[in-house]
Amino acid sequence: MQTFQTKAFDLEQSLQEVNERYQQEKQKRKILHNSLVELRGNIRVHCRIRPLLPFDIASGHTASQDRHKKLSEEVAHVINEETVLVKCSRPGHTLVSKTFQFDRVYSAAESQDVVFADVAPLLTSLLDGYNVCIMAYGQTGSGKTYTMLGPQSEDEVTLSIKDEPELGVIPRATEEVFRLISEKPPGSHWVEVSVVEVYNNEIFDLLAKDGCGTVFGIKRDVVTTKEGKSDVPLLTYETVENAVEFLQLVDRCLQLRVKHPTLVHAHSSRSHLVVTLTITTKAVSADSFAPPWADEQSSQRRSKELFCTFPQQMKDDKLIFPSRASSPVQFQSVEKLKHIKTKLQLVDLAGSECVGMSGVTGTALRETSFINRSLSALSDVLGALAEQRSHVPYRNSKLTHLLQDSIGGDAKLLVMLCVSPCQKYLTESLQSLGFGTRARQVQRGQFKKRNPPVSSKSK
Numbered sequence: 001m002q003t004f005q006t007k008a009f010d011l012e013q014s015l016q017e018v019n020e021r022y023q024q025e026k027q028k029r030k031i032l033h034n035s036l037v038e039l040r041g042n043i044r045v046h047c048r049i050r051p052l053l054p055f056d057i058a059s060g061h062t063a064s065q066d067r068h069k070k071l072s073e074e075v076a077h078v079i080n081e082e083t084v085l086v087k088c089s090r091p092g093h094t095l096v097s098k099t100f101q102f103d104r105v106y107s108a109a110e111s112q113d114v115v116f117a118d119v120a121p122l123l124t125s126l127l128d129g130y131n132v133c134i135m136a137y138g139q140t141g142s143g144k145t146y147t148m149l150g151p152q153s154e155d156e157v158t159l160s161i162k163d164e165p166e167l168g169v170i171p172r173a174t175e176e177v178f179r180l181i182s183e184k185p186p187g188s189h190w191v192e193v194s195v196v197e198v199y200n201n202e203i204f205d206l207l208a209k210d211g212c213g214t215v216f217g218i219k220r221d222v223v224t225t226k227e228g229k230s231d232v233p234l235l236t237y238e239t240v241e242n243a244v245e246f247l248q249l250v251d252r253c254l255q256l257r258v259k260h261p262t263l264v265h266a267h268s269s270r271s272h273l274v275v276t277l278t279i280t281t282k283a284v285s286a287d288s289f290a291p292p293w294a295d296e297q298s299s300q301r302r303s304k305e306l307f308c309t310f311p312q313q314m315k316d317d318k319l320i321f322p323s324r325a326s327s328p329v330q331f332q333s334v335e336k337l338k339h340i341k342t343k344l345q346l347v348d349l350a351g352s353e354c355v356g357m358s359g360v361t362g363t364a365l366r367e368t369s370f371i372n373r374s375l376s377a378l379s380d381v382l383g384a385l386a387e388q389r390s391h392v393p394y395r396n397s398k399l400t401h402l403l404q405d406s407i408g409g410d411a412k413l414l415v416m417l418c419v420s421p422c423q424k425y426l427t428e429s430l431q432s433l434g435f436g437t438r439a440r441q442v443q444r445g446q447f448k449k450r451n452p453p454v455s456s457k458s459k
C-alpha cells in the first residue's frame with residue numbers, strides 16, 4: 001500500500017511538472033507565433049462561437065419536430081484555444097468533420113472580458129505608433145454587435161459604462177486607450193473620433209450636424225489621396241477627452257444606424273459601422289523633417305473646433321504660431337514639433353445573409369443585396385492580397401475603399417470572426433470560417449511604426 005502511495009505521489013508530481021512545462025512551452029509558442037505574425041504582417045483572426053440562443057430554437061416555419069430539433073443542434077465546437085471543429089451533416093451525405101485553425105478561438109462560455117484581454121495588447125501598439133484595426137465579421141445574428149459594442153436593449157440602442165461586464169470591444173478599447181494616455185505627460189496626446197456607416201454602398205457621416213446642431217447622417221465620398229491612401233473629405237471629427245464622452249458620442253450615432261428585423265435576427269444591423277479614433281501625439285523632433293503621414297488630415301479639421309477643444313498646451317502652441325491654418329510642415333519646421341497620428345479603426349460589419357432564411361423583401365431585400373455584395377468585395381480583396389496579385393480591387397465597393405489602408409496597408413488588423421453554433425446556419429458558418437482562413441493567408445510585410453514620440457521614455 002505504501003509503495004503504491006509513494007508511486008501515486010511521484011506520478012502526481014511528475015504530472016504537475018509536465019503540466020507546468022506545457023504551460024511554459026505554450027506561452028513561448030504564443031510569443032513566437034506573435035513575432036511571426038508581426039514579421040509577415042499577417043492578419044490576425046480570432047473566432048468566437050456564440051451560445052445557442054432561444055431564437056435559434058424558436059420555429060420560424062412549420063418544420064416537423066424532428067427536423068426542428070436537428071436544425072437547432074450545435075455543429076460548431078471549440079476543440080482548443082486555436083481550433084474549431086464543424087460537423088457537416090447534409091441530407092443524403094455522410095457526416096464530414098472539418099477543422100479550422102485561428103490565432104485564438106473562444107467558446108460560448110468565454111466572457112467579454114476574456115475576448116478583450118486578447119485585444120488589449122494591440123492598443124499598447126497603437127500608442128507605440130502603429131495603426132490598428134479591429135473588425136467583426138460573420139453571418140447575421142452571429143454576435144458581431146454583441147462582441148464589438150455589447151448587448152443591445154430591445155427598443156433602444158444604449159451604451160453605458162454601468163453594464164461593464166457586458167461591454168464589448170469598442171467601449172473597452174476606448175477606456176484602455178484613455179488609460180494608456182493618462183500614463184503619458186499631460187497634453188501630449190489627444191483623441192478625435194469619427195463615426196461613419198456604409199449603407200447601401202454609400203458612406204454616411206454620423207457625426208455631421210446641420211445648422212441647428214442636430215445630428216444626422218450626411219452622405220460623404222471616399223477618395224484616394226496622392227499618397228495612395230483612402231480619405232473621406234469633409235468628414236466630421238470630434239475631440240473626446242474621456243471614455244464617457246466617447247460613449248455618449250457613439251450612442252448618439254447608434255440611434256441613427258439603420259436596423260431592420262429579419263426572420264433570423266430581430267435587431268439586424270443593415271449597415272457597416274466604422275468608428276475611428278485618431279490619436280495625435282505631440283513630440284519634439286530632432287530634425288525638421290515632417291513624415292508624409294504626420295498631420296495628413298489636418299486640412300480637414302475646422303480650425304475653430306480645434307481651438308475650442310484642444311488641450312491648453314496646444315492652445316499655447318497656437319499663440320506661438322499665429323495661424324493654425326498654416327501648413328503642418330511649416331508649423332513643424334519652426335518649432336521642430338512633430339504630430340504623429342495613429343488610427344484605431346473599430347468596425348462592426350453588417351452580417352452576411354441568406355435571403356431564403358431571413359425572409360426579407362422590399363427595402364430590406366435591397367439592403368441585403370448591398371450587404372452581401374460589399375462582403376463579397378471584401379473577400380475578393382483578401383483573395384487578391386493573399387495571392388499577391390498586382391491589382392487589388394479595393395474600389396469595387398465603398399466598404400473596401402474606405403478600409404483600404406487597414407486591410408492592405410500597414411495597420412495591425414484583427415478580424416473577429418463571429419459564428420452561430422447551430423446546424424441551421426451551417427452554410428453561413430462555413431462561409432465565415434472560410435473567410436477567416438483566407439484572411440490568415442494574407443502576408444502584408446512588416447508593420448510600419450510611426451516615429452516614436454520623444455516622450456515614450458515615460459511609458
Ligand SMILES: Nc1ncnc2c1ncn2[C@@H]1O[C@H](COP(=O)(O)OP(=O)(O)OP(=O)(O)O)[C@@H](O)[C@H]1O
Nearest residue numbers: 050140141142143144145146151265268269350351
Ligand atoms: N457571446 C454571446 N453571449 C450571449 N449573447 C450573445 C452572444 N453573442 C450574441 N448574443 C446575442 O445574440 C443576438 C444577436 O447578436 P448580435 O446582435 O451581436 O448579432 P449580429 O451579428 O450583430 O447581427 P446583425 O449582423 O444582423 O446585426 C443578440 O441578442 C445578442 O445579445
